[in-house]
Amino acid sequence: MSSTDHDDTRGAVHAPAVAAVPGDTMRAAVAHRFGGPDVVAVERMPRPTPRDGEILVRVHAASVSIADHRVRSRDVPRGLRIPTMFALGMMRPRHPVLGMDAAGVVAQVGAGATGFAPGDRVLLLRGARFGCHAEYTTIAAEGAVTRIPDGVSFRDAAAVPFGFATADAFLEAGGIGPGQRVLVNGASGAVGSAAVQLAKLRGATVTAVTSAGNAELVRDLGADRVIDYAREDFAAGGAEYDAVVECVGNAPHARSVRALRPGGVLLLVIADLAAMLGSKLRPTRDGIRRIQDVGAITGSQLARLIELAATGVIRPVIDRVYDLDAIREAHEYVDTGRKRGNVLITLGD
Ligand SMILES: NC(=O)c1ccc[n+]([C@@H]2O[C@H](COP(=O)([O-])OP(=O)(O)OC[C@H]3O[C@@H](n4cnc5c(N)ncnc54)[C@H](OP(=O)(O)O)[C@@H]3O)[C@@H](O)[C@H]2O)c1
Secondary structure, eight states, rough: OOEOOOOOTTOOOSSOOOOOOOSEEEEEEEEEESSSSGEEEEEEEEOOOOOEEEEEEEEEEEEEEHHHHHHHOOOTTTTTTTTTHHOOSSOOOOOBBBOSSSEEEEEOOOOOOOOOOOOOOOEEEGGGOOSSSSSSSEETTTEEEEEOTOOOOOOHTTTTTIIIIIHHHHHHHHOOOOOOOOEEEEBBBBBHHHHHHHHHHHTEEEEEEGGGHHHHHHTTTOEEEETTTTTTOOTTOOOOEEEEEOOOOOOOHHHHHTTEEEEEEEEEESOHHHHHHHHHHHHHHOEEEEOOOOOOOHHHHHHHHHHHHHTSOOOOOEEEEEEGGGHHHHHHHHHHOOOOBBBEEEEEO
């Protein structure tokens, strides 16, 4: 098998010496058409050049996320196929190189970019601009990028941006705080495993909805109570929660709202068109709020999160790690919808 179990190489603390960036090409995982994992192939392509204000990063690890699956296969929530057509590409992928986030080493600093130097170990989130499943990527120095503290491996760092930054933004937008009762639907995924930990950190009591096989994992992450979705409907108990974090897409509005107490908040990490419109247009009972948009992720937010990882306060969950050459296998596994936390690819670490 080309995947490896998670090998948390915390010894990888020193940045490799920075050589001049060799040649002007790089290897990348490229998808020229929409479809299954077989549309992705490793190719040589032009290496990006940092524009003014940007840095060039030699990627060592990157996550293969559900977002890569969605964009590659156009598997978007119901009703969003047409609204997302322009962003994803009409006839072929607008972003042939997938990968929203990465951890690596600054290889070059573009004109006017400040705060980083060649050799700095960094983690970054390009988000919907993708482009991280490649040996090199760029990011605005003032954007979602920060240094990786000593003692944190590229792998652990690469498992922070997608899940933790998303969960953090939603919990912050929902004002989650001490004493609140929070339910996380889909608690064993990249976002859910982060939401459980960050909600606990905020002093909430957390109920995690997952399958029986992942009950131990989410308990280890801090969940106070676990609901096996195959045996129990989380909404059956009535209005029990101050917040529902919806990370699966199977908890329609009416069901989630039934589980919320007056004044509670529904955090729609994933929503179909009906839920999106409903959250904007439909009035709620009892002052229940619905949040589906969060602001752009910032470098300082990533800095706060990676510091929490460095000090062991939060734990990035890494399920499988593949070489870049096994990118199709990585996509196949992510496509199952059953990954625990994060799936990573490595590129030369
Ligand atoms: N709004 C945003 O900015 C944003 C950002 C990131 C992600 N997202 C969205 O958030 C969602 C979650 O992302 P993710 O990365 O966490 O996904 P993921 O890692 O692929 O989620 C996989 C997990 O989902 C669990 N799951 C599957 N069916 C379930 C069910 N019926 N009930 C409870 N858990 C179930 C699986 O656990 P079992 O094996 O135990 O079933 C598995 O561990 C995605 O739809 C993604 O598109 C949105």
